[in-house]
Amino acid sequence: MTEVLAANRIPLENYADVVGAGEIEELRALAKPLRGRGIEMINSTAVGGGVAEILNRLVPLAEELDLAIHWDVMKGAEEFFDVTKSFHNALHGEPYQAKPEDFEVFLSYNEKNRATLPLDAEFMVIHDPQPAALIDGRPSGSNHWVWRCHIDLSHPNRAVWEFLEKFVSRYDSAMFSSPEFSRQLSIPQYLFYPAIDPLSEKSCPLEPEFIEQVLRRYQIDPQRPILTQISRFDRLKDPVGVIRAYRIVKRYFDCQLVLAGGSASDDPEGALVLKDVLRAAEHDPDIKILELPAWAPLEVNALQRASTIVIQKSLREGFGLTVSEALWKKKPVVASAVGGIPTQIIHKHTGLLAHSVEGTAYQIRFLLSHPEIAAKLGEHGHEHVKENFLITQKLKRYLALFLMLDRHL
Numbered sequence: 001m002t003e004v005l006a007a008n009r010i011p012l013e014n015y016a017d018v019v020g021a022g023e024i025e026e027l028r029a030l031a032k033p034l035r036g037r038g039i040e041m042i043n044s045t046a047v048g049g050g051v052a053e054i055l056n057r058l059v060p061l062a063e064e065l066d067l068a069i070h071w072d073v074m075k076g077a078e079e080f081f082d083v084t085k086s087f088h089n090a091l092h093g094e095p096y097q098a099k100p101e102d103f104e105v106f107l108s109y110n111e112k113n114r115a116t117l118p119l120d121a122e123f124m125v126i127h128d129p130q131p132a133a134l135i136d137g138r139p140s141g142s143n144h145w146v147w148r149c150h151i152d153l154s155h156p157n158r159a160v161w162e163f164l165e166k167f168v169s170r171y172d173s174a175m176f177s178s179p180e181f182s183r184q185l186s187i188p189q190y191l192f193y194p195a196i197d198p199l200s201e202k203s204c205p206l207e208p209e210f211i212e213q214v215l216r217r218y219q220i221d222p223q224r225p226i227l228t229q230i231s232r233f234d235r236l237k238d239p240v241g242v243i244r245a246y247r248i249v250k251r252y253f254d255c256q257l258v259l260a261g262g263s264a265s266d267d268p269e270g271a272l273v274l275k276d277v278l279r280a281a282e283h284d285p286d287i288k289i290l291e292l293p294a295w296a297p298l299e300v301n302a303l304q305r306a307s308t309i310v311i312q313k314s315l316r317e318g319f320g321l322t323v324s325e326a327l328w329k330k331k332p333v334v335a336s337a338v339g340g341i342p343t344q345i346i347h348k349h350t351g352l353l354a355h356s357v358e359g360t361a362y363q364i365r366f367l368l369s370h371p372e373i374a375a376k377l378g379e380h381g382h383e384h385v386k387e388n389f390l391i392t393q394k395l396k397r398y399l400a401l402f403l404m405l406d407r408h409l
């Protein structure tokens with residue numbers, strides 16, 4: 001973990017060209033009272049997925065502000081991640097019949113991790129349901145515990161949420177990615193948007209020659225429209241639905257489809273979903289299914305920049321950082337009106353929203369027919385991300401939260 005974070009370190013001053021020198025000075029001023037004070041971030045995976053990606057960028061920046069911040073990952077066997085994946089889908093509203101042994105597995109692995117993870121930092125930030133029961137290991141004293149939920153809790157499975165709520169309600173506060181995700185809790189709740197790092201390898205400018213090289217490697221024709229969805233192979237990302245939408249568009253435009261993604265170490269379903277996607281593609285030479293390594297930021301960057309339209313046809317979504325990634329690159333985006341996506345896609349201003357396969361296909365056809373509108377959406381989307389979804393703003397919100405918790409001791 002230390003080596004990965006060191007490789008991601010970018011001097012804070014480098015962000016001044018993007019967000020302005022005043023923003024950097026404000027971060028330093030907010031951080032000053034917190035210097036040397038312990039901050040512990042805990043989640044369930046070091047690679048794959050938006051949470052790990054955010055922490056990979058956030059922690060080095062916080063360290064540069066002289067914060068004593070650490071990031072640890074809980075350990076679990078396949079049976080634990082099978083259960084937590086089922087919990088994840090159930091909390092998103094998918095059908096699920098809870099079994100007593102599932103809850104026992106969840107509690108058992110949280111207990112094992114309580115014995116090995118450091119839980120005594122002044123500010124503890126526990127990410128998502130998997131490590132939520134670590135609160136049972138809270139030491140007596142004055143440290144602050146915050147639960148950061150990155151998933152859509154607007155229509156959770158009742159049994160799973162009632163089980164988790166017993167732990168969540170014992171935290172000092174909870175953080176959600178959208179107002180719609182908040183629950184009736186006795187603790188304060190805060191709105192925290194996920195964020196992208198504009199200087200990371202996934203978002204930084206690229207030389208045209210490198211983009212052309214990536215297209216050649218994957219046999220993608222730069223002369224024809226490229227439709228792209230970047231997401232791990234997860235049923236809730238609906239890659240099969242993307243293929244169905246592409247087939248409708250294909251009747252009218254000689255386009256290509258790129259489905260690029262990998263898997264997260266805490267998601268055991270990825271291989272099964274990938275098989276379904278390959279089956280649905282039916283060996284169509286214009287459908288490129290790319291199983292990228294868990295950390296292939298330059299390739300993802302190149303594919304997004306080469307795309308004519310970026311798609312995010314999720315069935316459920318916590319936030320969908322790939323939307324902000326594409327908007328930052330001034331790409332027109334067609335995405336489902338679910339979860340945190342409408343926070344990023346303001347319909348007909350920063351992108352287009354859809355509610356079905358047919359609706360997705362219609363919006364793609366519209367943009368292919370009106371490239372001037374597509375370009376304008378991309379420009380507006382870039383500004384929207386700059387104002388709301390950059391890593392510096394996320395760091396500022398964390399600093400403000402820690403200062404507020406400190407005052408309310």
